[in-house]
Amino acid sequence: MRRSSTSQRNKLLYRLLAIVFWLLVWQAGSMIVKQEILLVSPVSACQTLCRLLGEGAFYRAVLGSFGRILLGFALGTMLGILLAALSHAASAVRILLAPLMSAIKATPVASFVILALIWISSKNLSVFISFLMVLPITYANILEGLDRADAKLLEMARVFALPLSGRVRAIYIPGAFPFLLSAVRSTLGMCWKAGIAAEVIAQPRDSIGSALQQAKVFFATPELFAWTLAIILLSVALERAVVWLIKRINRGLEG
Numbered sequence: 001m002r003r004s005s006t007s008q009r010n011k012l013l014y015r016l017l018a019i020v021f022w023l024l025v026w027q028a029g030s031m032i033v034k035q036e037i038l039l040v041s042p043v044s045a046c047q048t049l050c051r052l053l054g055e056g057a058f059y060r061a062v063l064g065s066f067g068r069i070l071l072g073f074a075l076g077t078m079l080g081i082l083l084a085a086l087s088h089a090a091s092a093v094r095i096l097l098a099p100l101m102s103a104i105k106a107t108p109v110a111s112f113v114i115l116a117l118i119w120i121s122s123k124n125l126s127v128f129i130s131f132l133m134v135l136p137i138t139y140a141n142i143l144e145g146l147d148r149a150d151a152k153l154l155e156m157a158r159v160f161a162l163p164l165s166g167r168v169r170a171i172y173i174p175g176a177f178p179f180l181l182s183a184v185r186s187t188l189g190m191c192w193k194a195g196i197a198a199e200v201i202a203q204p205r206d207s208i209g210s211a212l213q214q215a216k217v218f219f220a221t222p223e224l225f226a227w228t229l230a231i232i233l234l235s236v237a238l239e240r241a242v243v244w245l246i247k248r249i250n251r252g253l254e255g
Contacts (some may be wrong), residue, residue, distance in 0.1 A: 040222045048226035057211075062234065064206035065126070069195035070238075072114075072130025073188065079131075080138030081180070087139075088146040101136040109133070109194050113201050122202035126209070129198040132193035134183075141183035145176030177250050184246060188239045197230060 023042050040048075065243045087094035109129065113235060116128050153171050157224040197210020215223040 020222040031046060037219055037221050040225050044222050045225040045229055048222040052223070052226055052230070053079055057206075058230075060124075060206040061208050061211050062230070064204070065196065065199060066234075066238075068124070068126045068204075068207070069130045069192055072195060073134050073191050073242075075127075076131040076134025076187070076191070077138050077184070080135050081142050083135075084139050084146060087143055094143075097139070100208075101139055104132055104142035105136045109197060113198050117202065123204045125202040126195040126198040126204070126207070133191040133194045134187040137187050138180075138183045138192075141179040142176055145179030147174045173250070180198040181243065181246065184236040184242060185239065188242060189235055191236065192231075192235045
């Protein structure tokens with residue numbers, strides 16, 4: 001137990017040292033360039049972020065982006081799980097969905113953004129793009145988890161005539177959960193970045209993407225870096241919160 005605790009402390013220390021190293025590299029680059037319009041210092045970026053934290057517009061933009069991107073993430077995750085379950089149960093569904101999922105994964109985000117703007121309002125574009133980033137990865141991960149369900153346990157369930165609900169709870173959910181967790185960790189960062197990129201193009205009201213675009217137009221480099229720093233911090237916080245929530249839900253389902 002003590003050795004495990006020491007190992008955790010060492011990992012945390014190494015991570016902090018790595019962060020300090022890259023902050024020093026950033027600071028050195030800023031001192032070499034000596035032009036804030038090109039590269040601000042980390043101190044200037046943090047000061048600008050602190051100033052933004054005192055403005056109501058900052059929180060409106062964060063909440064607006066959070067709401068839209070989380071909605072897209074939730075829709076993509078739920079549909080991915082549903083389609084994976086259907087594909088596992090029926091090979092015809094698996095064959096039918098295979099080219100669609102491959103096409104979604106292969107198509108660049110920029111193409112989706114440009115095409116989607118024809119049919120979708122700028123307000124809902126980030127929801128759609130986030131949804132597309134999550135769907136194929138969640139589908140593939142959950143399908144693999146279901147396919148890898150323990151054959152011996154499934155045979156035992158059939159022998160004892162365990163109902164489908166019992167098999168889902170006792171066999172499929174525990175088997176697929178690590179794959180769901182992996183999908184969440186992979187897709188959260190992706191859909192967050194893609195959603196913000198969609199907002200930069202569509203510029204909906206009260207969004208981080210609009211704030212980034214405005215900072216770029218007015219050459220407000222400190223604000224550009226401050227918003228980028230905020231995006232990174234929010235992405236890390238969002239991933240940890242969602243992973244924690246999914247783990248809690250899984251423990252509740254397992255009883």
